[in-house]
Amino acid sequence: MSVDNALDNIVDEKKYRRRDLRNSLASRIGVEDRLSNRPRDPPKKRLRFVNVPLDVSDFTLEDMVKEFANPIYCNFYDYKDSRSAVFEFEDPSVMERVVEKFNGTTLNDGTITVEIFEQERRPDRRRHNQRESRRGMARGNRGSHYKRQNRPPTEEQLNAELESYMKNS
Numbered sequence: 130m131s132v133d134n135a136l137d138n139i140v141d142e143k144k145y146r147r148r149d150l151r152n153s154l155a156s157r158i159g160v161e162d163r164l165s166n167r168p169r170d171p172p173k174k175r176l177r178f179v180n181v182p183l184d185v186s187d188f189t190l191e192d193m194v195k196e197f198a199n200p201i202y203c204n205f206y207d208y209k210d211s212r213s214a215v216f217e218f219e220d221p222s223v224m225e226r227v228v229e230k231f232n233g234t235t236l237n238d239g240t241i242t243v244e245i246f247e248q249e250r251r252p253d254r255r256r257h258n259q260r261e262s263r264r265g266m267a268r269g270n271r272g273s274h275y276k277r278q279n280r281p282p283t284e285e286q287l288n289a290e291l292e293s294y295m296k297n298s
Contacts, residue, residue: 172247182239
C-alpha cells in the first residue's frame with residue numbers, strides 16, 4: 130500500500146485533515162513519511178574561534194588560519210564584549226592542527242579559545258518558497274513583497290511646492 134493510500138485511509142477513519150498528516154503527524158501514527166526517507170547530509174565540521182577581543186581584525190584571524198590552509202568558508206560575528214569567527218576547510222585534519230597551535234593563545238590581552246564543532250545542515254527550504262510564491266501569484270499578489278522606491282521630487286514639483294508655500298504665507 131502506498132503512503133498516499135495509507136494516508137487517505139487514516140483520514141477517512143480518524144477524521145484527520147490531510148495537512149496534519151503532511152506536517153509530521155504521519156510518523157506519530159505509524160505511517161512512514163515520504164520526506165523522512167531522504168538521506169540526510171552529514172553535519173559539517175567547522176572551526177570556531179571564541180572570545181576574540183574586539184580590537185583583533187578579521188585579517189589577523191584569516192592570516193593565522195592561512196598558515197595551515199585556505200578556508201573554503203569563513204564568517205565573523207561581533208558581540209557586545211568579544212568576537213567569534215567560524216572557518217571551514219576542505220581537509221578536516223587542518224582543523225586539528227589549528228586547534229593545537231592557537232587554543233589558549235593570548236591575543237591583544239585576551240585568551241582565545243579554538244574548537245572544532247559540528248554544524249547540522251539546514252533543511253532545503255526551496256520547495257516551501259516556491260509553493261509560497263505560487264500561492265501569492267494565484268491571489269494576485271504578484272510583486273507585492275517588493276518595496277516601492279521613493280523617488281526624489283522633480284524640480285517642477287519642488288518649484289510648485291515653494292510657490293504654494295510663498296502664496297499662503
